[in-house]
Amino acid sequence: MTTTKFNNDVKLIISDVDETIADLYVKAETEMLRELEKLLAEGKVLFLISGQSVKSIKWRIVDHIKPELRKGMIIGHCSGSEVWGFDEAGNLEKESYYSIYDNSMNELQKKKWREIIQQLVSEFKLDVFDTMPILEFKKKSNENPLAIMLEDRGPQITFEVVNGYDLQPDKANQLELKKPKTYSSYDLRIPILERAEKLLSKENLPITPRLAGVFAIDFTIKGVSKTTAVKNILKNEKALSQLELTNTNLVEPLYIEIWGDKFSTVRGGTDRHISEALPKSVRSITFREENPDEFLDGYNTVVWDGENHLHHGLLEFLKSR
Structure with missing residues (x-):
């Protein structure tokens, strides 16, 4: 029996997407979509914030939600580069609530950024694939460590180093690259990231590569x-008004909750940045089996202790209420 109970008083739910609501690069399961619709029908607001693009979040989740319920949703894509809402008809608003992309880079800089991405692909001899479900990618790539999925999401470009982030010594030694050891394995992302930092710095581009x-x-x-995006929305009167949220709704920590699967401060967890935007007493639930010793000190972060984990754990949590 789980000790983590659903908070019926919650008014604003801020949730990660990948492996929290849906598996990578696939549509959310029908049961999950129906549970999300129940929350929205009860008047709860769902703020989805992800490294994925608007297009990805829409086709995997939002487009399968009843149009009349979508006005209770907002989506922050590309790690919070932009935040969008939906109108009464369930369509994406014509203007975002918040955007940092076009205000940060001119067209020449955007072009140079993409040239550097191609330089990295060439230097590291990466075999590039379009995005697809992970098992399909592993099969198509023959688990080649140098095979990656690359997606240009506009405000963010992502390398999915599925086969090369956790290399055992025998496979690592087959690569003609310097491979830093992390924990008990080798992570190909580290030399790529270090080289990217040098190239981006040389061109003085306002881009940060990160795990x-x-x-x-x-x-x-x-x-x-995610911290910046959440803080901005909680101060955005237009967004709060359209979502029918008030400052009263947001003062009480019990009225806000965070769902995610990566809160570790040691292993590059980005969901913890949502927690950092809110009072420490706001509950954050990780649906991954993480080590609490690696969480932000003093924050109310709990590990879901049900039978299932990741998106299946969240579904179990929702169905338990």
Whole structure:
């Protein structure tokens, strides 16, 4: 029997997407979508914030939610580079609530950024694939450590280093690259990230490469984080009004909750940045089996203790209420 009970008083739920609501690069399961619709029908607001693009979040989740319920949703894509809402008809608003992309880079800089991405691909002899479900990618790539999925999401470019983030010594030694050892394995992302930092710095581009998720490298605009996006929305009167939230709703920590799967301060957990935008007493639930010793000190972060984990754990949690 789980000790983590659903908070019926919650009014604003801020949730990660990948492996929290849906598996990577696939549509959310029908049962999950129906549970989300129940929350929205009860008047709870759902703020989805992810490293994925608007397009990805829409086709995997939002497009399968009843249009009349979507006005209770907002989505922060590309790690919070932009935040979008939905109108009464369930369509994406014409203007975002918040955007840092176009205000941070000119067209020449955007072009140079993409040239550096191609330089990294060439230097590291990466075999590039489009995004697809992980098992399909592993099969198509023959688990080649140098095979990656690359996606240009506009405000963010992502390398999914599925086969190369956790290399055992025998496979690592087959690569003609310097491979830093992390924990008991080798992570190909580290030399890619270090080289990217040098190239981006040389061109004085406002881009930060960083480890993300389990096996990704995200190239994001400097200053972009889930913390910044959440703080901005909680001060955005237009957004709060359209979502029918008030300052009274947001003062009491019990009225806000965070769902995610990566809160570790040691292993590159980005969901903890949502927690950092809110009072420490706001409950954050991780649906991954993480080590509490690696969580932010003093924050109310709990590990879901049900039978299932990740998106199946969240579904179990929702169905338990």
